[in-house]
Amino acid sequence: MSIKLGKNTYGKNAVNLSKIIRHPEYHEFRQISVNVVLEGDFETAHTIGDNTKILPTDTQKNTVYALAKEHFVSSIESFGLYLANYFISNNPSISQARIELTEHSWKRLRFDGAYHPHAYCSGGNEKHTAVIVQNDKGITVTSGITDLLILKTTDSGFEHYIKDQYTTLKETSDRIFSTQCEVSWTYNSSNVLFVELFNGIRTTLLQTFANHQSLSVQHTLFAMGEAVLEKYAAVNDITLNMPNKHHILFNLEQFGVDNKNEIFIATDEPYGYITGTVVRE
């Protein structure tokens, strides 16, 4: 029984790039982080240290910066598609290029109802993500949102679950529901309106979260995914990862005081973690 190389990848991660796009009326500022992940004919690099088929990760990094000037002009999905195709087309040893992009959110400052032409404030931790995979089977585009921290103060409960000898949780019909959501969805084409779809899907996710009568995290997760698939025919499937950011009722009764869902302990760990994919049949 011999030993051999199985699945392997390599590339440059965290290529942190910012760009100013100068419009007549204002400066558009964009900041992204790019990972390049390559697969291909790299066996001899592993087994005998033959680097002749290896495009250095440093060169991958330079390529991302160099191509950003002409080709990062609209969505991160479009830039990722260009990059994936560039690496595949120019390097016969590469059989698959995966480009992972994360865009930081910046918002133009607004004073007295008018946007400032070139001053920005961070839009927070929430980030737009995209993953482009190109190989001989074709191209897949996955878009998403990461670090989407949302919360509702009511319309959420958790009851009628299994009880056993280790159960101490009390049933409740009214609790805080908060999650730092990571969502991603796959398009059925690499030629869709990425910006418009992203904005529409984000709004659908938030509206469904806000208005759902939640009986559990799972219940709301499915509703959010279902709403997106119902409304956006371009979406094949959607995956939601929802860590439960617990806000636990503080026991004020021990001090002779009522706590009618008013005062909570906000905790990070441990946390419930619910994941699910919603698909079309």
Place this chain on the structure above:
Amino acid sequence: MSIKLGKNTYGKNAVNLSKIIRHPEYHEFRQISVNVVLEGDFETAHTIGDNTKILPTDTQKNTVYALAKEHFVSSIESFGLYLANYFISNNPSISQARIELTEHSWKRLRFDGAYHPHAYCSGGNEKHTAVIVQNDKGITVTSGITDLLILKTTDSGFEHYIKDQYTTLKETSDRIFSTQCEVSWTYNSSNVLFVELFNGIRTTLLQTFANHQSLSVQHTLFAMGEAVLEKYAAVNDITLNMPNKHHILFNLEQFGVDNKNEIFIATDEPYGYITGTVVRE
């Protein structure tokens, strides 16, 4: 020459508390983190393990949660003032109470121009801070903002500095200026309109940053502080800590391509760090 106890403090940190305040039309959600830092007559606790003058940090934590129900109803400054006075008034061994509060930003979701009554999205990393110190000399209130990540794409340069044998930086009259600002200011009274002042000072800081013709980080730091002192008589002094979030021009010329302030490397480390206090004479 004998050995003895010098300055010492103790308390509970990171008391993470959330609260729902139920208004007729909507739920107000607040999330804060509180540090309690006490000084006083604690020498024998250190020297002989006598805990009879020690209020346990666990009890401090309980106190914060218990008092939040009635007394955390408006600004964090007001809640901090109540807490500081509570610890001083109820514990003769405590000579100084310092309450540090950080408020996380949550914004109500908005759909079709209307705010949702109980669904929220994170307002980002930027946080409102307050520090209350009460001792026998009186009470001081310091308010501030932390993690205020701002950026401007132009109206910023850096020229005419010292050159020596280790200088490699090129002068520029047009660069990106970005900082993750930490600002704090001291009020001349503990009885001011904390919420209104905070909002006004924040806007003044952002407007000055946006509109300043910056010749250096120092130059803009001072202008921001000066603008606040000029406009708000209730502010005694203001301190700004401004790490320079560098966006470094990527060398595209090495690939035969121009880079007219378009493509940058966003870096975290190393970083310039500029701090300054602006005071009244």
Place this chain on the structure above:
Amino acid sequence: MSIKLGKNTYGKNAVNLSKIIRHPEYHEFRQISVNVVLEGDFETAHTIGDNTKILPTDTQKNTVYALAKEHFVSSIESFGLYLANYFISNNPSISQARIELTEHSWKRLRFDGAYHPHAYCSGGNEKHTAVIVQNDKGITVTSGITDLLILKTTDSGFEHYIKDQYTTLKETSDRIFSTQCEVSWTYNSSNVLFVELFNGIRTTLLQTFANHQSLSVQHTLFAMGEAVLEKYAAVNDITLNMPNKHHILFNLEQFGVDNKNEIFIATDEPYGYITGTVVRE
């Protein structure tokens, strides 16, 4: 075309548990973090909010603490096996239990050559990991190490790679090689000597890293995996994820000074990222 639930999981993450095991001569201190990840018949929880097949994540947490008293007595792999079987055996709705365990490293303090009976110092960031998966196909045990930060100052080069228009990297036959390695391997049985194998495999990995004449990260990655498979018949396959912690030669020549591989810039981002699995044929 209808919409339905695809793959989904849920469970409690970051169940942080510590234990004192009292031996006659000393106290053994253990600290672990446990994730419980369940799959099963949970469709109606998602689609109609029916929680009757849901074991709450809070109960999962309680179960981990409760069972740790009798069943966390030796390796984390053994405890994970017990937990996985417990959840499967006691809950007909669960079809797969995945238990992820991470053990923090604590070392007894040593003075004058003797170990202290109950005082410890952190063993650093490096952690022992284990993943147990039990379902109707059987049980798989994966052990590993995470945050294994290692470095060699020589016997590492990178040459003869592809050059193109974006190449700026210089070939070198002598560079620093550093990585924060994440390694995991699968055993061919759930009944092996987990502690002895772990220690042996860790030493084999370190020895191979230290003594390899590295022509690339890929080259050393494969050598490390191959050495483990050659020596340990109980190991089916091994996966290594190796981010390149770059130490970049600082350009002292611009100041008229030689830099013969002496002074480096230590950077975190961007970083090369090399992953590979070594298998038996």
Place this chain on the structure above:
Amino acid sequence: MSIKLGKNTYGKNAVNLSKIIRHPEYHEFRQISVNVVLEGDFETAHTIGDNTKILPTDTQKNTVYALAKEHFVSSIESFGLYLANYFISNNPSISQARIELTEHSWKRLRFDGAYHPHAYCSGGNEKHTAVIVQNDKGITVTSGITDLLILKTTDSGFEHYIKDQYTTLKETSDRIFSTQCEVSWTYNSSNVLFVELFNGIRTTLLQTFANHQSLSVQHTLFAMGEAVLEKYAAVNDITLNMPNKHHILFNLEQFGVDNKNEIFIATDEPYGYITGTVVRE
């Protein structure tokens, strides 16, 4: 009442530098992070954007790398002293140079009792720190340790403290005591044996922590500081910051099981935080 500049500083932070020192028998690898913090005659930089007295932080960074070749050869304290004096001596506008250095811990790998000549493993999060301040009053050297994570499973209690209406903590004569200690001490001279003193003081701190019959965190904090001052005449004073890393007894009794100080919940927040300075009279 006019507005003017108060205290201000600037400099480069997080200058991350590594060095190989080639000894005949082995390679010594060192990795440090340096902050340069300057004070001086910088008022017009703030008020009118006059940069003619400003040494750019980029040049400060270059200076640290350039001087490391000849002058970072033994302790970080010695290198810091050289840097502080260099900045003061070469820049008349600088009145104070503060150099903060943090050294990462690397340990040579050891196989079969012998150290490998050039392969290293991280020594963990614990780091050696130093702060050098030079101004017209002289030079002060502060050394320290940060992220010193230590724990004892017994010989620690907490009893006889104040009880009030918010007390829920139970007294205990036997608990886990763990802290991620930050210690720093000031030398009475800038010409002491930095390496030997550091190692001795570290051992004294650990021995005192391990062997102390602790009646509170304060009690052990003082004992650790006192032991250092008693043994090391070169130390003027010592400051210890001790966050309490709580390990809270898990309530197994609710499941009908004893928990004789065996199973604990390891928590990060909230945490008690005890600080104190021990001085000579």
